[in-house]
Amino acid sequence: MHGIKRSRITPQAAEAKRVKEQSKIEAYLALQSDVLGRKRSKDLTTDSLGQTTKLLDLNPEFYTIWNFRRNILLTLFPTLSPDEVVAHLTSDLRLTTSYLLVHPKVYWIWNHRKWCLESVPDGPGESVKWKEEFWKGELKLVEKMLDADSRNFHAWDYRRYVLASLPTQRPLLDELKYTQSKIESNFSNFSAWHCRTKTLAAIWEKEHTSEIEIRKTKDQEFELVTQALWTDPNDQSGWLYHRWLVGSEPSLDILQREMKNIKDLYEVEPDSKWCINALAHYTLLLAKNSSTTSDDEEKLKSEAKNLYRRLEDVDPDRKNRYKDMGMSTPGSPIQLDQG
Template sequence: MHGVKRLRLTPQAAETKRLKELSKIESYLAIEQDVLSRKRVKDYSDEALGRTTRLLDLNPEFYTIWNYRRTILLSLFPSLSPEDITSHLISDLRLTTSYLLVHPKVYWIWNHRKWCLESVPHGPGESQKWREDFWKGELKLIEKMLEADARNFHAWDYRRYVLSSLPLARPKTEELKYTQTKIEANFSNFSAWHCRTKVLSAIWAERNATPEEVKKAKDKEFELVTQALWTDPGDQSGWLYHRWLVGQEPPLDTLRREIRNIQDLHEAEPESKWCVNALAHYTLLLARHPSTGEDEAMRLRGEAKRLFTILEKVDPHRRARHRDMAAQCT
């Protein structure tokens, strides 16, 4: 780190440090060899389960060991009562919780949690109660993790999984409010915007919404995303959501309105590549709209070509793509 004086180790201290690190490596390799040997001979004992815990404590990204651990548990379950199976699963949920606090973006940990939840015994009584409590606990865990890192897409993906698995479905309008809270706290939260597209689509499908109802709902969403675009026109998240709202076959009045709004933003932020990119894309959409006459379409294609030429300068990393797009505007 800058400004922090680096301490020099004496030769003796450096050697001590080296030997300590070497000892850790040797210890890890010994545990790894032991566990992999047990896996090869199909050792599915409680002792083998404990050894996988030791290895995963050192390396929770070792997906082969997660697979082996599940195989061990599945071999043990037939001889256990539902209560004992539940106890094992609770232990593994606690184990993965401790790992996620340090490694919140490791797929294999999240996958093992899913497996645990899906393995809770079915049936009446205590096991069913545990099953319901598990899912509620998962939702609370996800909310805490998103408080720590609101843009962790692993947590957002897992949240959708949990919500779809709750014994009692949570109203989708509540999830819509949740995503808005996260978005308003940070407009660059791409995962929250993405989740919002899924929730809105599900609501419209569930209600069998008419095109007019969808358009009305989208108009409200345009108000939200416009705040994001004006707040930080250089952030991609809001622009992607805006493009999703516009769609590939937008109503003519919506398309013209959004082009005018973005033109206003372009005047204020002429160097915003995402602003110019959106204008070029929507101008082409307008040129291809069935109600657009040929003369107007030709003029719009010329304007789109001009915008892609501007993009070659403000977005040089994608110069070749913008040049190709400009060539297609003729």
């Protein structure tokens, strides 16, 4: 930066730094060689367990070592009391927590955590309560992880896993409120929108919700997602949720209402590719609606093709894709580009 004097490193300091880094590399390679050698010779001892900890401290993405660690623990567990097994698993949960704080998106850490929870033995007396304490702790942890990064899809996936595993099921309405809080704090949270689709579908199935009640709920959801679309029409998350709400065979009044709203947005944001994409898709849905005459159908198909041509200009990187979509018939499935 201008105005800031750069400090010069002396040749001696540079050499000292190089030697230090080289020493670290050599130590890591020696440790890696030792642990892999133990794995090959099936040295499933507590000493080997300690060595895997040292190696994972340096490289928690080394999935082979996680597998080796589990094999060691599985060998040790039959010789231990339930309390001692729980102590080992608790230690590993603490270990993975420390790793996740630095590496929140490493699959192998989340995977080992699942294994630990699934390996908790039945406790004394009411084993359900014994295990429930572990699962409740996981729910608190994942909520903290999502507070730190609300769009961490690994954490959202893990949250669904925890909720499905709780001995006492969490009310679905509570989860619906949770997803709404995350969405309202950040409309660009694809994982929260996705979780909301799963939660609403589960509620409707569990409560045998009537079509009239589903329609009322969807109307409220349209209001929520419309806020997101107008806030940031170039974000994909809200558009995918909107398409889920509309469905593949929407009623004529819903389709016309939502198309009008999108046209209003299109007038304000004529270069929003997601807005144009949605309008083209819904135009084709309207074309195949049972109330549409054959003449109107052809006009609507022509409108959709013009919109896809517009997309070729707005989003030239996907020009060939839009050409293909423009040639699709109304009955053909059209998917939003995930990229």
